[in-house]
Amino acid sequence: MVKSIVILIVLSLCIGTGAWLIFIWTVKRGDFDDVEGPKYRMLDDDEENSSPPGTSQGEKK
């Protein structure tokens, strides 16, 4: 009983630590420095990779 609790807690701590390390890595990489740009970047790349030009929706004049 105690043993299994310890194993489970340690396991959850390990998973959590993994996520935490990824978080630290992304902060160090500067992923949080520009929080405005990515939402637009996402829309732009979409069009270039897949559909041919002219088929995009929401076209502006």
Added chain:
Amino acid sequence: MSSPDTCVHCKLPIPPADLVVDQIDSKELHFCCHGCQGAYRIITGAGLESFYRNRTWDEQGVPSGAFEADYDEPSLAGHVIRRDETTADISLIIEGIRCASCVWLLEKLLVREGGVTAIRVNYGTHRAEIRFNPQATTPAKIFSAISRLGYLPHPFSPGAAQQAAAREQRSLLIRFGTAAFLSMQLMGFSFALYGGYFHGIDPEIRQLIQYFAAAVATPVVFYSGWPFLAGAWRSLKNRSASMDLLISLGVSTAYCYSIYAMFKGGEVYFDTSAMIITLILLGRLFESSARNRSISGIDKLLRLAPDSASRVDGDEVNTVASASLAPGDIILVRPGERIPVDCQVLTGDTEVDESTVTGEPMPILRQAGDKVSAGSLNLSTSIRLKVEKVAAESFIARMARLVEEAQNRKAPIQSMADRVATLFVPMVTTIAIGTWAFWWFTGASHGEALLNAVSVLIVACPCALGLATPTAVLAASGNAAGKGILFRGGDILELTSRVDLIAFDKTGTLTHGQPTVEQIIPASGQTETTLLELASRAESGSSHPLAMAVLARAKTAGIQPDPAGLVTAVPGRGLKMQCKDGEILAGSRTFLTESGVEVPTIDSDTRTEVHLSLGGVWQGLLLLHDPLRQEAQQTVRALKKLGLDMVLLTGDRPETAQQVSENLAMPDYQANMSPADKTAWIETRQEDNHTVMMVGDGINDAPALSLADVGCTMAGGTDIALETSDLVLTRPDLESLHIAIFIARKAMQVIKQNLFWAFSYNLVTIPLAASGKLAPVWAAAAMAGSSILVVSNSLRLGRLVRRTFSVAKPPASD
């Protein structure tokens, strides 16, 4: 694809003389210059036409004429950071980025440039990091590639202070992330412990879980909570009490007692200490990112002045750092370069774009003897200038310093929290010690006396107090942002709620800022058409709102202006043009009278007059009218109902001002005000203990906007004005001013309720705890309950705003 008189590429209106027509894909396209045509060909040639569909440009771009400068290698080389033989980095700031598509275009096109390996453009700060192969390309080539597209690159090396700020922001983020991650783990353990407390738990397992809880809580307290502990230590050394001390006191008591209880077999409160730290760090994170945004605004202002200047030493011209220029030095500024420091023109006539400094959109002629400000852009010819002020004393630096000072001032709310702490900390400590002493001397066991003292410290925990203001400020600014209103911080929210006098600028604020020609009154012997032709000839090179109105009218009358001649602009007065028929003057009555033209008296009602003369003879006048915003009247009425005083401050004639104030039922007006008059007027009102808000639209109101307790700008103002004002209305709708004041007042109400609750909670629970009626576990629960109450009271704000404004008025269409 575009209307015939705006450029396909840059969307700026095309002065008729500069029209460039190109046939691309059997379509006729109009450009304002060959630079734009070239950029269009580059972009379409690269298959990136979607740029033109996706972009949304609301702001002014880089004026034409800015692109003639060459980039020279030696001065750029200093900014290059070499990694190894084939990799080097350079940081730059790119002027002219107006939307996300610009970022996209730059990234797409520059990686196709040979030798560029990676590029990342930051949309928020307009900074770009470029990694390139120095053997394949040079910084100058990259710079010219950027400028060919119509953007203006500046090399950029962040200062020590900025790097420190960026590091601090990152470390804060990591501290918070760590605290949040560990608190989530801790929550799981606490759940088990709480369950055990109510339903019984095997002591061995409880001990085990407590060890785990201690293991995850320790880094939260000592790593994430380090800023608070350090702050508390500082304030102890200074013998002053601060919020940090109060937080540290609560956190460390809960933590230390838990450690003690863990070994003694009692209940632990690690979750209390971890939660306090996590929540307060979250508040700090929001605060610091708001501050960083405003720092990047100052950045933009400062980088307008170039780092290097060309100093004339005898016969040779040396490139020196702008900071080393001394008053009396002679410098050379070529077309396309910005002026590094405040100067006086020695030789050369040139047109200068001062829009960033004065907000005046059209270039101004500067001749020998005229003064020019740092940051303005030299457009037409090379000029020699005498340095008047050192870089640190120049206009831009002074301006940036003013803004920075304004932003670093301590928020009154925060200082209030500190004042509270000054009273609260000694009081709570005394009560805790008193409790312990009382129980000890009345014969209770050592453990019981300590337990009661700890209960006091835990219920007195400043959680509700600490959350009272930040949550309300967050809820208020979040809801305001949804309505297109940006408060530049909690103190602005508080000041806005206390405003009792609003000063309005007229043009562009109460009116649309787009005048139209209403009436044409030619002199006898002239026809409307000839007068209009004359007017459009003089105004065709200008982008002043009045000139645009005249040109628009000329176009509907089918007049093609013939812009032959040299135009000189006299700011605030009018235009002078030399042409084959003589000198044309177009401008205000005073402008013509001063130039010796006899102007007859004409009842122009309240409209703006543009008089015209040819060769010293009055030819007639145009009457222009700038209509009021349709919601202006309603807003003024609503604001009056809130008990606010309003006044109109305008540079216009008294007649116009009077009519506007009558139309709007605005009680007071001041006409013929220069920017300096406006400032002086606001100052006298502030001396009478008024809290003044100034609503304006441009940087030429900047002194008044920054002096006023709250400076409010509306969308459409210059970039810098928007970045530096306290309150920004992003929709061109005056109604949002009403909403802003409503939200600010409600937010202050909520904050007061919160503080009141937090205090009365302490007032009730501290005596309970001291009398030994409250076990620490109940104290912790009560504390959590009070926090929830405070947070939900703050969230009430959103509902309040929605109920008041969306039911009363259907959403305005843009």
